[in-house]
Amino acid sequence: MRDLTQLQELFIKAISEKNFGEEPKNLYEPFHYILNLGGKRLRPVLALLACESFGTKAEEAMDAAMGIELLHNFSLIHDDIMDNAPLRRGRQTVHEKWNLSVGILSGDAMLGASFRYISMVDDRIFRKVFDVFSRTVLEICEGQQWDMDFELRMDVTEAEYIRMIQYKTSVLLGASLEIGALIGGADEVGAEQSYQFGLNLGTSFQIKDDLLDAFGDPEKVGKQVGGDILSNKKTILLIHALRHATGEDRDELLAWLKEDHLPAEKVKAVMEIYQRVGSVRYAEERMESYYRKALNALDECSQHGANITELKNFAEYLYHRDH
Amino acid sequence: MRDLTQLQELFIKAISEKNFGEEPKNLYEPFHYILNLGGKRLRPVLALLACESFGTKAEEAMDAAMGIELLHNFSLIHDDIMDNAPLRRGRQTVHEKWNLSVGILSGDAMLGASFRYISMVDDRIFRKVFDVFSRTVLEICEGQQWDMDFELRMDVTEAEYIRMIQYKTSVLLGASLEIGALIGGADEVGAEQSYQFGLNLGTSFQIKDDLLDAFGDPEKVGKQVGGDILSNKKTILLIHALRHATGEDRDELLAWLKEDHLPAEKVKAVMEIYQRVGSVRYAEERMESYYRKALNALDECSQHGANITELKNFAEYLYHRDH
Structure with missing residues (x-):
């Protein structure tokens, strides 16, 4: 192939x-x-x-x-x-x-x-x-509507966030793979697991996007980092921090959310809160978990007749990108 | 039924x-x-x-x-x-x-x-x-785009106009009938002729709309007549008149197209030009011709197993409406 x-x-x-x-x-x-x-x-x-x-x-x-x-x-x-x-x-x-x-x-x-x-x-x-x-x-369409709705909400849950990024992006990766697999002659499990591969890889990829926006190397990412922080975007990092920050961390985070005149200071301070609260580690764990699910689905495909070499290469390339 | x-x-x-x-x-x-x-x-x-x-x-x-x-x-x-x-x-x-x-x-x-x-x-x-x-x-979608394009054009042909009204309106009537017929168990000819019935009836109906806008009874139509004339809309009447008016009729028509301060006079004068040039008679003939095509298609349906009583009633109701 x-x-x-x-x-x-x-x-x-x-x-x-x-x-x-x-x-x-x-x-x-x-x-x-x-x-x-x-x-x-x-x-x-x-x-x-x-x-x-x-x-x-x-x-x-x-x-x-x-x-x-x-x-x-x-x-x-x-x-x-x-x-x-x-x-x-x-x-x-x-x-x-x-x-x-x-x-x-x-x-x-x-x-x-x-x-x-x-x-x-x-x-x-x-x-x-x-x-x-x-x-x-x-x-x-539902994913796009949720994305717009979330801009006006502060109580977005992680489950809602995951559903939004999946609908907005990952489902089409899943559908592309499943449709290709069906045309390729996959059996029912092969087709379904091709979908799961795309869905979970896409979800992992979106979480990585959140991480790179805050912690990527600006020269590699090709833009100033921290855009999501400056726009108070409900990323998995912010959703986690809002839920788990306590005491001074929490007060500080809420204060920075209202601040929009000190961009460099805001990005730096919020990144430190994300680290202290464990939001970064948590996001990385979720990213890895979805990545493992994707690879498991790929193994299933392999057991149902697929040559998964190239798809695996692609998954690894996505997972290890730093921009 | x-x-x-x-x-x-x-x-x-x-x-x-x-x-x-x-x-x-x-x-x-x-x-x-x-x-x-x-x-x-x-x-x-x-x-x-x-x-x-x-x-x-x-x-x-x-x-x-x-x-x-x-x-x-x-x-x-x-x-x-x-x-x-x-x-x-x-x-x-x-x-x-x-x-x-x-x-x-x-x-x-x-x-x-x-x-x-x-x-x-x-x-x-x-x-x-x-x-x-x-x-x-x-x-x-194509019909809607043509409709918008025609607003900026003075050289719309009758064939272009017919295609536009068919795509914008009649094809969905045809599709509704064909899909209903297919579900109902129609054979290939029955389904195709159900489509043709809707397509041609819809086209007849749209031409009637052009006529009613200019010559309908304002009390029955429920709005002041002449809206199409005032907006220089490329109806079948205007397209015919632009092509066939000669001499003074033509000069007068072109002058009224540029006039937008004398609405009542414009409507009256353009209606008279439409009559003199034969545009009204022509539009009526086209309307009747599409109506006959619709009824012929219905007869074909009848020969392919359809009970056409109710569809015929509906066609006659549309044809004879005066508003």
Whole structure:
């Protein structure tokens, strides 16, 4: 089977040659624009990788991988509107380059088109693929709504936080892997455990993101650390600290949450509280726990006929990244 | 089989008892809000009617009918944002009552949910139902984009206009009927002709709308006539007149298009031009032609096992309405 880089190249070539539609121009030009902004294409490539891991040529999963990339980009276009984001990958977002209506409508069409592509699978697995995909669409919407809701709440629980990051990000990784596995010929357990691999790896990855934002090396992360702290974002670190800090730690933390004129001091002080309260250690443990769950799921896949070498390489690469 | 009113009551009862989801509240409350603003529920009821016309209890088509109503309401929420509309049926639109993000995201979720409901059909017809439905989703988006594009163009052709109104409105009537027919047990021709009945009846209905806006009785139409004329909307009347008016008629028409300080005079003068140039007669002929096509398709359905009495009643009711 081919490795991640080879399948990435395969997918990038396929998508760059794809014509998603011509007319009306204002509907389909945004497709080609956002789909050519680049990116690692992780989700579609995971689908191709899962397909090959079960012994089927990745080309068989190419249409479904397109559907997955379309779904992801639909959510980027609409999220950019909700976040009022002017730029994506250093280029104008769709609603900035065109306008609000074009952003909404081309996103809608992209969601519709994603269902068309995902349906280009064998009748034998169509119902199952459709169920995974359509459930994921709803979960992504729920995750985005929770994320927005959490900005206004101080009582977010860890369980709510985990569900939010899973719905917003990890379920689509899981779905990509399961759909690829189904096309690859996986049995029921193989498909389900492919999903669990993606779900848990994605969750581990999101927790790592929280840690890197606070404790990463700014030169490697490519941005100033502490952005989450400055915006009082309910990360797993803050949720843990709010629950477990006592006495002076607690008073100090609550005071810093109200402070927004001393950014450098705030980041430093809150990081120290996270260390003292044990929030950093706790987050690392959760990250490791989800990572182990992901690897266990991968072992199950292996016992159900998958060649897991490349997926394991990918998991290790994600786990050990420091940016 | 039951008639339109009975199936309307059946559907309204079913939808009022439906729980589409609880959490997150800001995602699912808009579902219940917009779905309870009322309306004739034409699309889902046509699906139920088509199902019974082929000899199957409408209850079998209830989930699919829900999916159709969800798709329709997704498009209402997003169109209201694009049109900047503050009110729908005299109540606040979703983006006005909540905010832009809730409007976008609950619409997205509604589109996702519509696919979930439409999929609750027998495996035997699932692929066919899915193909009709997903194609329709894309056509509705394309129709909406063309409608917006046409506002800025003076060279819209009749063919472009017909495609726009069909995509924006008629294809969902066709899809509702075809999906109902498929669930009802129609053969291939019966299903296809059910679609053609809806497509052509919807097209006839839209042309009638253009005529009523200019020439309807204001008391019956419930609003001042001439709104399309005042906004220079590219109706079939204006498109025909722009193509066929010559000499003084043409000069006069072009002058009125630039005039926006004399509303009553403009409406009266443009209506007279439409009469003189033959645009009214032409639009009436097109309306009748699409209506005949609809009835012919219905006859085909009848020859393929459908009891078309109620569908024919409905067509006649639409055709003879004067408001």
